[in-house]
Amino acid sequence: MLWKSRKTTRRSFVAAALLTALAVPQAAAAAAAPASEPSASGTPVRVPAPTGKQPVGTKTLHLTDASRPDPWKPAAGKRQLMVTLWYPARHQGDRNTPFVSKELSKLVIGKEDLAGIRTNSTLNAAPARAPRPLVVLSPGFGMSRLTLTGLGEDLASRGYAVAAVDHTYEAPVEFPGGRIETCETCEKPDMAAVVRNRAKDFSFVLGRLTAPGSPLAVDRDRIAVVGHSIGGASAVETLRVDKRVDAAVNLDGDFPGSLPAGGPNKPVLLLGAQRAGHMENWDKSWQRLTGWKRWLDVPEGGHLTFTDAPWIADRFGLRDQLPPDQVAGAYGTLHGTRSTALTRAYVSAFVDRHLRGTPSPLFDRPSPAYPEVAFMKKP
Template sequence: MTKNSARRCVHPGRGRTGTVAAATLLATLAGSWIPAVAASAPASTAPTALAAPAAARSAGPEVPAPTVRQPIGEKTVRLVDESRTDPWKPSAGKRELMVSVWYPARSGRGTTAPYVSPGLSEALYGNTKLSTVRTHAVVDAAPAAGGARPLVVLSPGFGQSRASLTSVAEELASRGYVVAGVDHTYETAVEFPGGRIEQCAICGPEERDNAAVVRNRAKDLRFVLDRIVANSPVVPGLRVDRARIGMAGHSIGGASAVEVLGQDARVSAAADMDGDFFTDPPAGGVKKPVLLLGAARAGDLGGPMDTWSPAWKHMTGWKRWLDVGKGGHMSFTDMHWLADQVGLPPGVPPEDAAGAFGTISSDRSNALTRAYLVAFFDRQLRNAPGKLLDGPSAEFPEVAFLKQEGGGSAARKR
């Protein structure tokens, strides 16, 4: 892995078709044009907007349904790392994060969680359309009965909300996982209790230190992991199996997931969805399982913008490099089907979206992303049999196996 600390963090500098378009879309969503009403949102003594109005919930589009009919719950929590001053805005004091936890629920009855609040939708998308999107998770639902469950922690792309990985999170939760989605404060717009919205502090046009972003995210993710597996759970009654923990992320969030894998002995496997690498590998390399799920990277192999090939040499455990040739950088997030359902944000030309999403349909990109992440974590955290990661599949002909090594799983003997 090489350090590319001066490259743009939005969609760090790959010379492929669609890269500039993806960067344009991400830059727009990262808040370079954030409306003044959102930017000046005041703190409030009222409860945070955890439930959208019923009329909005019934009128809007729905997150792609999980493929398993299992009730799921979602709890949103604010966590404060008292050991760190915020690196992006020191005047804010201690590092504070917002986290959503998805999990199998005892019942599907109750108020479903909004995708985002109207205020956060304005900050992220320039309008309130995202707040009309319906999800399948019940707010603060009682966890389903059962033993300790495997955990997957998710890190979104730069400028993106944790909500952008909702479909993946709900799918994993419906299959018995606990999933924690993390907002990295001041790297996107984040809503805190009381309706306070903190804008992105490092989303300007200037170049930034991407390696520093990855290292700070690794601290965020390890802190969240500390809190999720603590003896006092963030969701009462929810048990996490400390021997079965995975990380996954999109874009720089994927690079951060692999960073944590190399640092933290508690983490058994990591999946990187189209995220370039910016930091050097740990001493001895990464010896645990890694899934690299990329978009149209085959033409970059060995080129100056190819950070995955050098990184591959330092991954000495089970590993797969999958490529969606017709995909785009945003194909692995909710943004593709959101563009189809609610339209593009203001100021994004359709041709830029076409480059960001590739030529694959949003239904297919969503289906394959969920299928391969589930197959990876089932294999590595549950030692579950399955052939999807053994080679090309007739079910998903869009996915090519560029490189693969290793068999078995990282599931620990219990």
């Protein structure tokens, strides 16, 4: 997992995601990454287009949980979180929202290049009025919520309300006014404590989004949580402890120890890459998942396959800047186009099945449309 890498206090989420396992210092990253240039048609680099039919809006929330102090930095006061929302919009406006701010890009790679990437969302667009099923996203340790933008936009284009959470002091997080808080837990992370704390973050965000006055029209009876790496383990823990959550997806996230006896009796999708230690970890927890479940793996993939890292690495030539063993661990041999397509397909099929009651053959047998995905275990 990414959290087992060397010190991360001088590295940040895109360094972790794009330069694999927090192994490349900022100076090297700055030298390696080429400038973000428009394509031959003059258009900017853009997050892969969503596959759904609905226009996508986006908002950013700054939330404070007045019920608890920050667990990683008590001197900071009450727990503060940044959340990105993606949702079906009434109309498509200016799809020019930056992927990341200039300040955060400069912190990460020493340049503003990543701020040149544009999303497919209209900033502050009016949300569609009808209540929508809610999907909450959580990134890997040391990584930003923005590394799940491609997945979040795609789910929103398919009619879901989506909220991606930054877990403060577990990665660099930018707050309004340009304040950036760095990672306070990266020196000696207690990953079991991280999972417990993220579950509390999830529950707090769910409370805000399902309460009167929520910025989105959310169907409080249809909620799923999805996470990458330790965010995936946290999603399953949230499913276990929060009765409001109906289903969870773990994208290549090891569990810190085994799941407690009598684990969640609700739907869980394990979608990973075939790493030796990871396989043993999931095997220990498999029998503790007592509801609907599937374990699928991508043998050609790597730990970052299920994030935006592969397509960005392809666009900026970052694979060529890394040793082969780091490329294999982070990306495998699967490139960004296919990584994005299969992640979107299986996550959306899962939430469609368990939040909308729409079955999918993707969970019945291997699919010729996605030959990269192998069935590992099925009840």
